[in-house]
Amino acid sequence: MGDLHRPDLSPSETDFSMIGIPFDGLASARKGAAFAPERLHAWSRHLTPFSEDRTRLKDLTICDLGDIITDPEADFDLVRQRVAALEGRGMGSLLVKTGLTYARENKLSVQSLCWFVDGYLRRHEADQNK
Numbered sequence: 001m002g003d004l005h006r007p008d009l010s011p012s013e014t015d016f017s018m019i020g021i022p023f024d025g026l027a028s029a030r031k032g033a034a035f036a037p038e039r040l041h042a043w044s045r046h047l048t049p050f051s052e053d054r055t056r057l058k059d060l061t062i063c064d065l066g067d068i069i070t071d072p073e074a075d076f077d078l079v080r081q082r083v084a085a086l087e088g089r090g091m092g093s094l095l096v097k098t099g100l101t102y103a104r105e106n107k108l109s110v111q112s113l114c115w116f117v118d119g120y121l122r123r124h125e126a127d128q129n130k
Contacts, residue, residue: 007064009061011065014061015059015060015062016063017064018040018041018064018065019065019067019068020038020040020067021037021067022034022037022070044064080114080116092116093120
């Protein structure tokens with residue numbers, strides 16, 4: 001066993017804690033980010049830490065707290081709800097307007113996948129044709 005992972009210590013007794021979030025739901029071409037936490041957990045149990053100049057960091061310890069499993073649909077529903085809550089204060093609309101302005105100025109096409117953006121586009125159709 002390497003020196004990094006110390007299962008006998010709590011987070012308050014180690015130098016830092018590691019929590020993985022295995023998720024690559026937003027990757028379109030090269031999936032695999034979701035495997036990173038698994039690899040980090042495995043290597044933390046087998047490596048002795050060294051610095052860039054090969055100094056052994058013998059006193060460095062990690063508390064590996066495992067993974068937080070995500071539910072992409074539920075997580076994105078929460079984001080959608082929070083964005084919707086901003087509409088009454090104009091912040092969501094400002095965010096969409098800024099993104100659309102950037103896209104127009106950089107000659108980018110826009111495809112909405114969000115009900116909030118769809119509503120904004122319907123309400124401001126005249127602005128989009130400028």
